[in-house]
Amino acid sequence: GQQLNQSPQSMFIQEGEDVSMNCTSSSIFNTWLWYKQDPGEGPVLLIALYKAGELTSNGRLTAQFGITRKDSFLNISASIPSDVGIYFCAGRPTHKLIFGTGTRLQVFP
Amino acid sequence: NAGVTQTPKFQVLKTGQSMTLQCAQDMNHEYMSWYRQDPGMGLRLIHYSVGAGITDQGEVPNGYNVSRSTTEDFPLRLLSAAPSQTSVYFCASSYSIRFGVQETQYFGPGTRLLVL
Numbered sequence: 001g002q003q004l005n006q007s008p009q010s011m012f013i014q015e016g017e018d019v020s021m022n023c024t025s026s027s028i029f030n031t032w033l034w035y036k037q038d039p040g041e042g043p044v045l046l047i048a049l050y051k052a053g054e055l056t057s058n059g060r061l062t063a064q065f066g067i068t069r070k071d072s073f074l075n076i077s078a079s080i081p082s083d084v085g086i087y088f089c090a091g092r093p094t095h096k097l098i099f100g101t102g103t104r105l106q107v108f109p
Numbered sequence: 110n111a112g113v114t115q116t117p118k119f120q121v122l123k124t125g126q127s128m129t130l131q132c133a134q135d136m137n138h139e140y141m142s143w144y145r146q147d148p149g150m151g152l153r154l155i156h157y158s159v160g161a162g163i164t165d166q167g168e169v170p171n172g173y174n175v176s177r178s179t180t181e182d183f184p185l186r187l188l189s190a191a192p193s194q195t196s197v198y199f200c201a202s203s204y205s206i207r208f209g210v211q212e213t214q215y216f217g218p219g220t221r222l223l224v225l
Contacts, residue, residue, distance in 0.1 A: 006151075042113075042199050042216025043152070088151060096167060097214070099144075099151040 006089055006100030014108050019076040021103040023089030031092040032065050032072040037102075038085045046087075047074070079107050111135050115200050115217035122190040122224045130185040130220050132200030138215075140203045141183040142167070143175065145196040146219075152199065158183055190224045197221050 006023045013019060023032070031050055035043035047058050049065035049072060056063055062075045072089055084107050089100040116131045134141065142157035144167075154167030158177040172194060174186040183202075187194060198221075203214040 004151075009149075040219075042201070042219055044216070045213045048213075090152075096154055096157065097142075098168075099153070101149060101151040 004089055004091055004098055004100035006103055008103060009101070010104040010106070012106045012108065013079055015079060015081060017079055019079055019083070019105060020073065021087060021089075022071060022073045023091070023100045024071045025091055025098075026070070027091075027093055028069040029091035029093055030069075032063070033090040033092070033097070034061075034063050034072070034074045035088045035090060035099075036085050037088065043088055076105075079105075081107050081109060083107050113200055113202055113215050113217035115198075115220050117220060118218070119221045120223070122187075122222065124191060124224060126190050128187050128190065130187070130198055130200075130222075132183045132185065132217060133181050134183075134200075134202040134215070135181065136202065136204070136215070137180060138202035138204050139180070140205060140214075141177065142201050142214075143173070143183070143185045144199045144201065145169065145194075146199060147196050155185065155198075187222075190222075192224045195222060195224045 004023050004025050033048050034046045037043040047063040052069045054065040060077045064073045086102045086104050088102050090097045113134045139160045143155040144152040146152050153169050155173050156175040158164045161180050164175050197219050199219050200217040201214045
């Protein structure tokens with residue numbers, strides 16, 4: 001089945017650093033979503049994007065819907081220890097969601 | 110509201126056994142879905158339902174059956190368990206298929222399944 005290419009696979013950063021991750025697809029999407037998953041729990045929605053070029057923030061998180069509609073980016077500024085987790089992008093070509101493979105983020109104090 | 114609940118939390122099966130993973134939501138959501146999560150694979154859609162009595166296949170439906178007799182419940186049946194079905198299974202629901210902030214998809218806590 002189709003999956004999104006998400007990079008990087010993992011990141012090890014120091015508290016206070018900024019983080020960037022991205023997701024690319026061979027298909028055009030109508031919606032891009034970013035989720036965070038904590039250990040032992042289900043994913044939780046962080047940001048939803050609906051229009052090409054859209055830039056949306058949620059606190060220290062900022063995500064963008066790529067102009068080509070085939071990619072999306074998530075930035076986390078001034079990381080803190082509770083940012084630790086796995087971040088997933090997801091795209092909606094029709095009425096199904098397709099998830100990326102995830103970026104595992106570790107934040108060291 | 111309890112949100113999305115899943116039972117059991119953990120399950121060990123022998124190859125060939127069958128079982129049903131339960132999923133229920135109390136938010137009157139129309140859209141419900143089942144995903145499996147494997148290391149390095151992200152979440153993959155197994156089956157989904159856009160309303161009571163309506164189900165459809167996702168990316169990886171083989172070996173699984175679903176039904177949606179009520180709005181609240183969406184059980185996932187493993188017909189004859191295989192080691193390849195060892196995974197973490199998540200049920201999710203949302204008000205609509207738009208999946209956005211206003212209609213966010215809520216995930217259950219997951220069922221961890223080991224097939225020996």
